[in-house]
Amino acid sequence: MARNPDAVADPVDVAVGARIRLLRKVRGLSQQALADAAGVTFQQIQKYERGANRVSASMLSRIATTLETPVSEMFGESGGSSGAIDEVAGLLSEPGALELLRAYSGLPRGAARTALVEFVRALRDAPEA
The missing domain is CATH 1.10.287 (Helix Hairpins)
Incomplete structure (x- = not known):
């Protein structure tokens, strides 16, 4: 079932995407370099980072491996949105x-x-x- 384009992105998807973006930038990788390593297009990485598309478990594993971080890091300690960390990740993604x-x-x-x-x-x- 296709997602409604007018629907608001799930906060967990947005938080995961912000962490992907932050870790990618900290590691000095371009969206293209991460996309190449993960086997997708850079446009798909953009969608993941914005939270527009959900990241599958297997893709999240590939991205975490490329970013040299455990998958759990993508969710934060509580497994969901974690306030201050997400705020910092959002600011640093500017x-x-x-x-x-x-x-x-x-x-x-x-x-x-x-x-x-x-x-x-x-x-x-x-x-x-």
Whole structure:
């Protein structure tokens, strides 16, 4: 039975997809590289990462193996949506977020980090031109 295209994605599928995306980015893999290793198209990986398509057990196993993580990591400790972890995974899945965090962690502790955070907050709060 086909899924209704107007239906909202299941929160568990979205959480699993966010974790796949986060782990893929942490491992430095492109969607294409993960797709090649899993034997699907990169478009299918995109759908998994958005939670638009459910990941079968066998596919989840292949993806976890490629990402060098246990399958259980894809579900979090409780086996479902886990609030803060999912929020962080969602934030880090934003384009450029992981790169920004890596650059931030490379700065010396102190004034440089504080200045960068204040700069980014100012950009966020600035009215659009």
